[in-house]
Amino acid sequence: MLDILSAGTAGSAPGWTGFLPIVGMIAIFWFLIIRPQMRQQKEHKAKIASVKKGDQVVTAGGIVGKVVKVDDDYAEVDIAQGVRVKVIKQTIGDVVPPGGKPAND
Known part of the structure; x- marks a missing residue:
């Protein structure tokens, strides 16, 4: 009788294996959503920091203009x-390259 009870518990999976799907989902969200968004934010900050007088910019509201003072x-x-x-x-959404035109024109 003791052998039957111990055999039933020996075949079951450990309790921590129930968390593996959750860990997998977190890893998928990290590599598909969070990490690319962080990279885009970093690129946007660098682009905004490099704005200088004479650049043509598009604001987040869609206004296109030329930078006069920074x-x-x-x-x-x-x-x-x-x-x-x-x-x-x-709020500057994009810096338009010289000779280029905004995407909405």
Whole structure:
């Protein structure tokens, strides 16, 4: 009788194996979602830090303009002749390369 009980418990899997699917899902989320998003944020910060006078930018709101003045936190953008707006640098969505045009044009 004792051999039957011990044989039943010896064939069962350890308790920690129930966590393996959860660990696997976390690893999949890390490599497919979190890590690429962190890389994009890092590239965006580098792009924003390199904004200089004369660059053509697109804001997060879709406004296209030319940078006239850059501070630590703000940038003045000329969006039309004689119309300048002061934007927070973090709201700049993209820097348009010279000679290029924004994606929505």
